Amino acid sequence: MAEPSPRGGGQRERLGGFSPLSETCTIRLGWSTAASETGYLPLVRSSDIASGEIDWQKVPYCRAEPPNLDEFLIRDGDVLLARTGASVGNLAYVADPPRAVCASYILRLRPTKDWHGLYLAHYLQSPEGQREIRRRAEGAAIVNLSSKRLSSLPIPHAPYQVQVHLAQRLSQLKKTVVSASERLKRIERQIAWLRAQTSDLAYERVLGPSYVAARATWPKNKIAEITINRDNRRVPMKASERAERRGVTPYYGASGVIDHVEGQTHNGRYLLVSEDGNNLSSRRTSIAFVSYGPIWANNHVHVLECRGSVSPEYLAFVLNHTDLRRFLTGTVQPKLTKAALAGLTVAIPDAITQESLVEAAEDLEGTCDALQATIVALGERLRSTWQSILFDAFSAVAYGREPRIMDSATTESPLEPILTDIADLQDSGEFSVDPEDSVPASAGHADELSTAIANPATIAEALLGRQEGCSPEHLFRILTPTLERSGDPIDAFYDMLKHAVASGIAEEVRNGDDIRIVAVSKR
Template sequence: MKNGWESKELKAVSAINYGYTESASADPIGPRFLRITDIQNDNVEWKNVPYCNIAKDDLPKYRLKAGDIVFARTGATTGKSFLVSDPPKEAVFASYLIRLRLLDKDLSPEFVSLFFQTAEYWRAIKEGSSGSAQGGFNASKLGALSIPFPPIPEQRRIVGILDEAFAGIATAKANAEKNLQNARALFESHLNAVFTQRGDGELPTGERSAKLRPTDAAKDEKRVTRTGGRDATTRHIAPELALAVGMPVTRPSRNWNWTALTDLARLESGHTPSRRHPEYWNGQIPWIGIKDAKVNHGRHIVDTEQKTNDLGLANSSARLLPKNTVCLSRTASVGYVVVMGKPMATSQDFVNWVCSNRLVPDFLKYVFLAEGREGFFRYSSGAVHQTIYYPEAKAFHIAHPDIAEQQRIVLECDELRAKSQRLESIYRRKLAALDELKKSLLFQAFSGQL
């Protein structure tokens, strides 16, 4: 420790107390009632903080004042702290918070609050968390933490330096995050422009009827759906881009056509071999689950977390599907899209499309990506978990051009996506570097090197 610095346990320099237990109310029945959820981005909007009922005799014990530091003691935000600087005249703190109030005049609240952002502090939180599955940190453990500190003038100097540096870092992060969002929006905007199908009026009734009749491709045994179950729904969900349920009544734009997806690709389901038979697992056949689709969303997938084998396929409804099959997650995590980079099987959480020579697999991938994960909720239903059911999937129609134009669009989208991802990578690295800079400055500050 640097000469002139001291180190003391927090319990020796402060009073540490748990918060008040009561229900929050939107009605002004008492003081403001600060909860964990009211602390967002190191800020509290006091006008949005609810109220609580509290006995007059209890109010002084739980009243907040400037210079208090409160901590989340449980849940996902365990350890998060907030320096109270300008509270309302009457405000108390809730029971899932711990309040630290400095008693030692040789310590600045601003300096101490910076200590609660250091890597050393967060290591202590991680090591000391206990209790439920969500973890927790109690007042005794907080009080046992030691804080190094210099004389008050040096504390104020350090606080001034860090406040100025952190303000600059916050501005730089805000700019990098905006640029990151713009990089993502660049590709999303391009997809939207490519797949918007506003057209120029309605299809004639006769043309609609012709398009609703099965095509030669649909009659081909290789093209028909192999999922079994109910037939395609007869209901219609109008397109916002290039995907619809049922034949749209409007013309597609340019020289595109609306076609039933089952006329262009064979719909396949997936399945999970029994977990009660370990001999069905740990083989050589990649098996796509939701986790795999999440990690590989929008890309070609070449490996999976779990693998089955021939025995697993033989004793389940899972199927080995060919390379370039397009997989769309349809259950609780709706809207993840991957393309098989080799023959694989999938769980029942996917609808899988084996494309004919009239449909480029990556074109279909981009049709799905253009919808966005939230866009697929238009085609899903369910009281608890949203699911795209097979009658809707069987009734999918897509707008598409000829095969040469599909290939051109795929190439264009691939190039723009690669550019967008390069930009995203640059801005993520900038954000990571700014976080590391903040950690470095805090380390220097509390080791006497600043």
């Protein structure tokens, strides 16, 4: 941010009350032209100001430049405000810009001599400022904010030096908020990493470090040998039909419970497995569930009754952590057919081991769920506290008082309690392994994604400390923070794996139906 210079002359010293926006700045529409990947004059679009800051490296160019260029140029201290569509109200303060213009669906606000742009930007981003913007937006299908309606928006009045001081203090606090948000995102990546290890950690907790060798001794059975398929009882119902027979019975589809109805198709303890849907490949949620008591199953979920001492909870645990992609059919809509499911081979330990593994997995998942809930709560507290800071600051100005936060030397930041809680969570010992130590630093950085995928060493780094390797499914989940930023994470993963094997960095080890990816240097 450029350092503001003192204003003189016609500066008004009043603190309190409001001035219409039209008295604080000039308002102008941007230049109407299409964006181009090549050119000489950058064109700022509404998507370029969505985050509140402009990344000039990502801003495209004008296809056609305005003949009266000086009238459209962006200057240091301007505020750019989106005026159409879902982005109405998004804005960015401009500091030290290159020679550039903004698009016609953006309003350029240029402060007059008694007003500072950063002060205006902070107020317009405050709860009251956003409320006033929404009040003035028109349109049902496409929302639009005209410069005429915006011009009457009230701005809390303050002497120029108070504006500068408050704007700088709010900017300091906002940097703290952004930093805290990044810390929360880092912890979320740790949780995702921990969740990806559920299967391996459960096996290790129950069987010890050599769990792969222990599993190799278990008898193997096909699903058809240890279950009875009850798909013939399934009955699909349209949403309109379900609406006419509301009840308490869970109505299951491929993604689990999707409604509650009157009646039942099955009653008992069953293993339910998704029959179709993209989730069979992407695995963003579970594909296997256990039901108890009466249920209604539609034709998108397989219903299996387990035989003998085989636990449906154990089979659900195994299936939810098994890569099934090679058993799926269908290009547009992945499908796990009845025959394919019946032919799957599963290693079956004794009943006590089955129960122990399920308990260990549920405990680990419960830990992840609790940590995720804490992260969500901290994120909400962070957002609401920042909004309260803005509201309190500008309310004080409007009522003729200097905001308390301007005295940073004697006033504790309202953010301190949240920052303390975030630090306590990071230091709590919940995260025994930092995913940054196992997943390359490129995870979480989109601009380095292609490098990470092209580099076969990424696989080796993800396998660090795993002497027995891990399954392709688990390796995919470990690398999810990197892969999910590609257009197709599954294809990106297999390209990465193919390069790693071809380079001799990793290899595929098969033991019957058990497939492990092992770092060559660790064998």
